[in-house]
Amino acid sequence: MSDASQETDNPGYGLMGLTAAAVLAALGAIFIYVPTERTEGVVQRIMYFHVPSAWIAFFAFFIVFLCSILYLWKKEREWDIYAHASAEIGIVFCSLVLITGPLWAKPIWGVWWVWDARLTSTLVLWLIYVAYLMLRAQSEPGSTRAKYAAVIGIVGFLDIPLIHFSVLWWRTFHPDPKFITTQGIGTGNETSMNITLMVALAAFTLLYFLLMSLRVRLERMKDEIDRIRKERLYSH
Amino acid sequence: MDNLGYLFAVNVFVWGGIFVYVFSLIRRSHSLKKDLDLLKETLKKDSGNE
Numbered sequence: 663m664s665d666a667s668q669e670t671d672n673p674g675y676g677l678m679g680l681t682a683a684a685v686l687a688a689l690g691a692i693f694i695y696v697p698t699e700r701t702e703g704v705v706q707r708i709m710y711f712h713v714p715s716a717w718i719a720f721f722a723f724f725i726v727f728l729c730s731i732l733y734l735w736k737k738e739r740e741w742d743i744y745a746h747a748s749a750e751i752g753i754v755f756c757s758l759v760l761i762t763g764p765l766w767a768k769p770i771w772g773v774w775w776v777w778d779a780r781l782t783s784t785l786v787l788w789l790i791y792v793a794y795l796m797l798r799a800q801s802e803p804g805s806t807r808a809k810y811a812a813v814i815g816i817v818g819f820l821d822i823p824l825i826h827f828s829v830l831w832w833r834t835f836h837p838d839p840k841f842i843t844t845q846g847i848g849t850g851n852e853t854s855m856n857i858t859l860m861v862a863l864a865a866f867t868l869l870y871f872l873l874m875s876l877r878v879r880l881e882r883m884k885d886e887i888d889r890i891r892k893e894r895l896y897s898h
Numbered sequence: 899m900d901n902l903g904y905l906f907a908v909n910v911f912v913w914g915g916i917f918v919y920v921f922s923l924i925r926r927s928h929s930l931k932k933d934l935d936l937l938k939e940t941l942k943k944d945s946g947n948e
Contacts, residue, residue: 689909696901703901704901704904705901707905711909720913761911761915762908762912765911772932869916876920876924879927880914880926880930883927883930883934884930887933890934890937891937894941897944
């Protein structure tokens with residue numbers, strides 16, 4: 663068994679350095695490299711935070727979905743740890759999506775929020791995974807909690823295809839996809855915009871893996887403390 | 899439309915949010931490590947007394 667306290671002494675400096683470099687490159691691309699969009703002005707640059715946040719939220723919830731299936735199948739605590747960690751990070755980035763979206767919308771649409779299909783289904787996604795984390799926080803640790811959480815983690819993910827296709831299936835205020843379109847990848851934007859978006863996506867993806875390593879380590883330490891406490895209790 | 903100040907505020911807000919989360923993870927990690935070290939020390943003392 664791995665020693666959790668020893669793991670905290672090695673927080674992955676390589677990944678930290680790589681993430682910091684990628685974040686700096688993304689900020690450079692967003693504020694210096696990419697030209698200002700003609701109709702929306704500098705406010706359009708919010709998209710370089712909004713879109714990668716959405717990508718990470720969806721990716722994090724996909725990991726929850728995958729690990730929840732693996733937990734129900736194999737009943738190994740490790741998959742439950744990954745699902746829990748990824749759900750928490752997903753909520754952080756989904757919150758950023760729900761905040762940066764209205765911050766972009768106010769100067770462009772004139773309103774902070776509209777109850778259209780894309781925005782509403784994203785809010786529903788956020789609420790589902792808040793419920794997931796509340797269930798975990800309010801119930802006793804163990805296989806029953808993990809099983810119920812896994813079911814919510816799987817069912818909640820079904821909202822993501824709905825969010826993705828909502829702008830195509832219904833008439834919405836939300837802009838249509840510009841990066842991945844029916845004509846192919848990157849055909850809806852200028853090259854410099856695509857490069858900036860890809861650098862930002864890479865930076866946010868590295869950030870996700872860094873946060874995952876920190877969050878998983880935390881959960882393993884909790885398990886180690888529980889194990890030692892139980893051992894002590896039974897030895898007396 | 900000059901919204902540079904607005905864009906800067908949004909940027910500070912996004913990175914501030916991420917920083918607060920990272921800080922909370924590090925704080926929780928330090929607190930758990932302290933608990934773990936304390937438990938291990940107690941365990942060592944217990945085994946020494948037996």
